[in-house]
Amino acid sequence: MSGTTIGLVGFACLLGMLAIRVHIAMAMFITGAGIYLVMNHGETSGLLYTLNNLVYARVSNYDLAVIPLFILMGQFATHGGLSKALFKAAGTLIGHWRGGLAMASTAACAAFGAICGSSLATAATMGQVALPELQERGYSGKLSTATLAASGTLGILIPPSVPLVIYAVLTQESIGKLFVAAVVPGIIAALGYLLVIAVIVRRDPEAGPAGERVPFADMVKAQINIIPVLLVFLLVIVGIYGGWANPTEAASIGAAACGLIAAISGGMRGKDFLQSVYGTAHATGMIFMVLIGADLLNSSLALSQMPTELATWVQQSGLPALLVLFSILVIYILLGCVMDSLAMILLTIPIFYPMIMGLDFFGMPVEDKSVWFGILALMVVEIGLVHPPVGMNLYVINKLAKSVPMKDTAWGVMPFLASDFVRITALVFIPGLCLGLVHWLG
């Protein structure tokens, strides 16, 4: 049996294990161990030797330290009540427009996303703050829940973003470059959602009644309150790209600054600090366990040479590059129906990345292609968070707004999903949207 066949059979077993509720990390680990054993003709010493250093080698990685640090930063932002200040600032600014408060929710999600790397945390925290107010102002339930479920994804689309860090580690790409590349597409995503809200309230003014204008002084005060949050974001992004802090250091600064803001202006106390630590432990434990499993799987796949063989096959098959790319994107959307974004990235990037790198897209140089595909993959896997049947953001928001039926929320996000598809298509054909800023700064 050739290495490629072993790799493919292993991958099929992996998917089978996933379907019957084996933990993703364990399924990866078992498959990786299995491929190792078959490749070595049942000899166990090679596998055992690899296992000796598996955990320490994988988790003592300087770049990966970014993940718990950014998660801690997001937890501080969540438990420190920063979401309230952001929503208020956006609300006083544009709340008097028709649909303005829904737009303010999107804007606040975008700002929160700039200090938090998680979509669910963004949707949950902003939802807690915004939903009651939207309801009070007579916004339709459908518009409110759909806006928050969709805008929650800005948590990941706007850097810092945990899936991008994992992509960077898997592909040896620069975290800083990927973060910078994600900024413009993230802003376009936010603008797209604002546009969707504007169109919805234009067609159905009852869905988002205009509010009263807030006195100018109050408006200014609300804006001043959020300056520290914006400073944290700038510190992190400028620090990384300005070259005076590497991503891990920037994440440390961000976590410390967010902790300080949360303690001083957000009223974070010992209990909230502990909750932040538990939240970090929960998310980090989950991610690192999958990373350990994925590490064994990926090194066994590399041993079987299945990914390179597949990439060569795709390259020589003469299939149009764009067809391959769109097939990959469709696979992501389908996988998004059943699994979460981190697992998808870890499972598929080792196989899809060499394929994309071997193909020619608009004559793009390799280093550009690698960043561009990372941003595309991020956007497509995030769609899985909002489309039925398992869009987690829908469930999170639905739990918060019990009066709105799930069906309404699911239908309500459709126009937002349409804007996602338009944005992704634009990014496929205009790579400059993500690469422009990278080139300009680089």
Added chain:
Amino acid sequence: MQDPMGIPHELVEHDPVEHYLIAAGKAMAISGGLLFVALIAMSLVSIVGRKLGFGSVTGDIELMQAGTAVAATAFLPYCTLLGEHIKVDFFTENMADSLKRTIDGVAELLLAAIAAVLAWRTVLSTLSARDSQEVTTLVSLPVWIPTGLLVPGLVLMAVCALYRAYATFHPNKKVPGVRK
């Protein structure tokens, strides 16, 4: 599907064993958290020092690497107790509860077995690093120390998974970390 990176649910204890497991899991999580706070402080000193011309903390990268490894592994038992290691439950949504419980128990057993194997191999790796007196480049931190510090997290993770497997197989028992 679980809630990745959201806010974890509260662990409810049903009997004395769970009481100690939860206490141990939380204690490890907190120690990991405090280790991260220390690492953050070190990073800050490092950056400020570099900017002011005193140079960064010697070996800051090595320390961050070793520290992350220890702290992140300390998070594993808590996450395991919560039952929050990611799995796909899309295809088994309509499965009978008793069957689901059985395969979940098997999955927890697998988790326990693999955690135990990892703990065992990490112990061997610790011993060999101590024998070879391997140290980090800049601060000469003996590598066996952080490697050895991974073991408690892995062992406790195996115990937690084993307990969850036991509770899952007993129809009358409640599984710690299962949402109400």
